[in-house]
Amino acid sequence: MSLPYALLGLLAVEPRSGYELTKEFSGPLGQYAWQAGHTSIYPELNKLAERGLVEVTEEGARGSRTYSVTPAGYTELRSWMLTPPQGTKVRNQQVLRMFLISALEPGDALAMLRRIAAYTAAEATELREIMEQAPPEIPEGPDGFGYLAAEYGLRQYDATHGWARWAIEKLEARAGAEPA
Amino acid sequence: MSLPYALLGLLAVEPRSGYELTKEFSGPLGQYAWQAGHTSIYPELNKLAERGLVEVTEEGARGSRTYSVTPAGYTELRSWMLTPPQGTKVRNQQVLRMFLISALEPGDALAMLRRIAAYTAAEATELREIMEQAPPEIPEGPDGFGYLAAEYGLRQYDATHGWARWAIEKLEARAGAEPA
DNA sequence: TAATTCATGTAAATCGTTACATGATTAT
DNA sequence: ATAATCATGTAACGATTTACATGAATTA
Numbered sequence: 392m393s394l395p396y397a398l399l400g401l402l403a404v405e406p407r408s409g410y411e412l413t414k415e416f417s418g419p420l421g422q423y424a425w426q427a428g429h430t431s432i433y434p435e436l437n438k439l440a441e442r443g444l445v446e447v448t449e450e451g452a453r454g455s456r457t458y459s460v461t462p463a464g465y466t467e468l469r470s471w472m473l474t475p476p477q478g479t480k481v482r483n484q485q486v487l488r489m490f491l492i493s494a495l496e497p498g499d500a501l502a503m504l505r506r507i508a509a510y511t512a513a514e515a516t517e518l519r520e521i522m523e524q525a526p527p528e529i530p531e532g533p534d535g536f537g538y539l540a541a542e543y544g545l546r547q548y549d550a551t552h553g554w555a556r557w558a559i560e561k562l563e564a565r566a567g568a569e570p571a
Numbered sequence: 572m573s574l575p576y577a578l579l580g581l582l583a584v585e586p587r588s589g590y591e592l593t594k595e596f597s598g599p600l601g602q603y604a605w606q607a608g609h610t611s612i613y614p615e616l617n618k619l620a621e622r623g624l625v626e627v628t629e630e631g632a633r634g635s636r637t638y639s640v641t642p643a644g645y646t647e648l649r650s651w652m653l654t655p656p657q658g659t660k661v662r663n664q665q666v667l668r669m670f671l672i673s674a675l676e677p678g679d680a681l682a683m684l685r686r687i688a689a690y691t692a693a694e695a696t697e698l699r700e701i702m703e704q705a706p707p708e709i710p711e712g713p714d715g716f717g718y719l720a721a722e723y724g725l726r727q728y729d730a731t732h733g734w735a736r737w738a739i740e741k742l743e744a745r746a747g748a749e750p751a
Numbered sequence: 752t753a754a755t756t757c758a759t760g761t762a763a764a765t766c767g768t769t770a771c772a773t774g775a776t777t778a779t
Numbered sequence: 780a781t782a783a784t785c786a787t788g789t790a791a792c793g794a795t796t797t798a799c800a801t802g803a804a805t806t807a
Contacts (some may be wrong), residue, residue: 392794395662400671410758422659424666431795435758453758453803472668472675472683476690479602482662484573486604488652489723493715495652503652510656513693529741535673543669543734550730554723562708572766587799611767613787631776633786 394435397425398446399444399460399468405533406459409433419540423547439464472480489551492558497566511552518545574615577605579624579640579648585713586628586639589613599720602729609693619644669731672738677746691732698725 399409401415413429421427436458439445444464460468489507492500502512518541529535581587581595593609601607616638619625623645629637640648669687672680698721709715 393662393667394794397667397671402673403671403674408758409760413712415678415757420667420670421661422671425661425662426662428796429759430761431696433758451758451795455758468671468674469679472671473679475686476665476668478601479665480606480662481601481603481664482573482606482660483604484661485659486655486723487573487600488601488656490604490716490720491577491583491648491652493709493719494580494583495649499649499653506655523718528745529673529738539738540670541735543722543731546730547714547727548697550726551723552739557722558709558719565708574766588786589788593786608768609787610769610789614789630787635786 392523394427394431394466395439395444396471397427398432398435398439399464400457402445402460403465403468404536406457407456408451408455409436410455412436419537419544423540423544489554497562501559501562501566504555504562508552508555508559511548511555515545515548515552517547536560574607574611575619575624576648576651577607578612578615578619579644580627580652582638582640583645583648584716586637588631588635588637589616592616599717599724603720603724652751669734677742681739681742683745684735684742688732688735688739689734691728695725695728696730698728701749 397420398412401412401420403453407415409429409432413427413432415421415423416427416432436445440447440458443461445458446461447456448459488503490569492503495503522541522545525538525541529538577600580593581592581600587595589609589612593607593612595601596605596607596612601737616625620627620638623641624647625638626641627636628639632638668683673682701720702725705718705721709718
């Protein structure tokens with residue numbers, strides 16, 4: 392379970408309330424890395440506070456509580472971050488769909504690959520425009536996060552696009568060679 | 572929950588037993604796309620059989636049962652495969668770690684990025700060697716799956732490697748420019 | 752003042768993992 | 780014979796999601 396680390400990481404970048412943390416998960420973080428809703432975030436924040444890894448450093452309007460990581464929390468985060476990857480557990484519906492393409496009839500498979508190619512091209516174009524207007528260096532503070540994420544997303548879309556085009560070529564070659 | 576579709580997809584490529592399906596998840600499928608253990612696979616197969624989407628087509632030694640997809644199962648799989656991606660839910664510890672890099676001190680962040688760069692380069696090299704010895708066309712039947720997956724993994728590793736090197740450069744530029 | 756957004760929570764149901772359990776077959 | 784592998788399953792626990800619930804502050 393990585394949710395506590397996701398929260399520690401976000402709070403280490405900048406103190407936030409549970410509500411603000413929740414919104415963070417609807418951006419690139421939730422899209423590429425890890426998703427969570429407010430019903431798991433609020434209880435998890437309370438658990439982290441009990442363990443002394445985060446603390447409420449500000450109370451605002453409408454009962455909002457801003458959390459910050461404690462030194463103990465940062466130590467915990469750091470050791471998790473520097474832990475070598477092992478037993479990597481992945482769940483990604485899109486990638487699963489791609490992997491199962493060979494289960495479809497060639498016609499359906501080609502249609503799907505073309506849709507993937509079109510979709511990834513569109514997403515990459517969008518991100519490229521964003522990155523072209525971005526500063527040439529990683530911004531300090533909370534914006535650095537989005538900067539790294541956008542570039543990561545862009546490269547992933549480009550890679551998937553390239554793969555889809557490669558697969559289309561391969562499939563078309565087979566379709567052309569075989570039915571003879 | 573995508574497990575039933577993963578099973579339908581694998582069985583559509585080739586009929587298999589629960590035991591063989593389980594092994595499939597310890598390969599590239601479980602590594603990049605979707606993971607599952609035998610304790611979720613066996614009950615899920617029974618559910619799919621009750622719904623008439625798969626059926627036992629062979630019973631072998633040691634009580635093994637080979638499942639195949641029924642026409643209804645293929646229809647179900649196909650409609651899921653061709654469903655446009657929406658509300659994409661992702662869980663990936665590695666990617667989460669990458670996204671949280673900006674929460675670390677610059678020294679730690681650089682160390683982590685260098686480790687990612689080294690790791691992805693090694694994995695890509697390994698896959699490249701495999702692909703160089705592979706046939707020039709997508710194989711028919713169950714091997715097509717691994718062929719598509721290997722190429723996909725290779726391109727993902729290359730992309731992540733490129734991203735890590737880009738991030739290292741950016742961070743080094745900032746580290747060099749700032750502390751003046 | 753009515754609707755929307757901010758802000759937090761609980762309860763029930765579902766899903767997934769870990770641990771436990773069993774027996775058949777094959778290899779040493 | 781013994782160990783390893785094949786082959787399937789259940790039970791308990793923990794995590795996640797969906798639905799329900801509440802109230803304060805802001806905007807129209």
